[in-house]
Amino acid sequence: MINLRNHAISLYIALLFFAITPAMGAELKPWNASDALQLSDELYSAARRLNIECRTSPPNYLDQEGASGHTVFRYHVRHFMDVVRDLSRALEDGKSQAETQPIYNTSVAIIDDLKVYAVDNPRGAWPIVTNAVLKAEGILAHLGAYYAQH
Numbered sequence: 001m002i003n004l005r006n007h008a009i010s011l012y013i014a015l016l017f018f019a020i021t022p023a024m025g026a027e028l029k030p031w032n033a034s035d036a037l038q039l040s041d042e043l044y045s046a047a048r049r050l051n052i053e054c055r056t057s058p059p060n061y062l063d064q065e066g067a068s069g070h071t072v073f074r075y076h077v078r079h080f081m082d083v084v085r086d087l088s089r090a091l092e093d094g095k096s097q098a099e100t101q102p103i104y105n106t107s108v109a110i111i112d113d114l115k116v117y118a119v120d121n122p123r124g125a126w127p128i129v130t131n132a133v134l135k136a137e138g139i140l141a142h143l144g145a146y147y148a149q150h
Contacts, residue, residue, distance in 0.1 A: 040084065083106050087104060087107060115133060
C-alpha cells in the first residue's frame with residue numbers, strides 16, 4: 001500500500017511538472033483555433049473518462065456525513081464534463097478566444113475543486129480517479145497556453 005502511495009505521489013509530481021511547463025511558456029503561443037479545438041476535444045474525452053472512473057470507483061473513505069465528499073466530487077465531475085463539452089462545441093462553432101475565455105475560466109475553477117478531493121486529499125479518491133483528474137488538468141494546462149494571451 002505504501003508503494004502504491006509512493007507511485008501515486010511520484011506520478012502527481014511528474015504530471016504537475018508537465019502541466020506547469022506549458023503554462024510558463026503560455027505567452028509564446030498565439031491563438032490557433034484548430035489547435036484549441038483539438039485540445040478541447042481531448043479535454044472533453046478526458047472529462048468523460050473521469051466521469052466513468054468516478055462512477056465505477058467507490059469513495060476511498062467515509063467522512064463524518066457518510067460519502068458526501070464523494071457525492072459532491074461526482075457533482076463537480078459532471079459539471080466539469082458539461083462545461084468542457086460547451087467549450088468544445090463553442091470552438092467547433094467558430095467562437096473566438098474572447099468568446100470562449102469565460103468557459104475556459106470556469107473549467108479551470110472546477111478542476112481546482114476536483115483536485116481538492118482527488119489529489120490534495122490523500123484519502124479522497126482511488127488512484128485511477130486521481131490519475132484521471134491529473135490527465136484532465138494536464139490537457140487543460142496545454143489549452144491554457146492559448147488563453148494566456150487574452
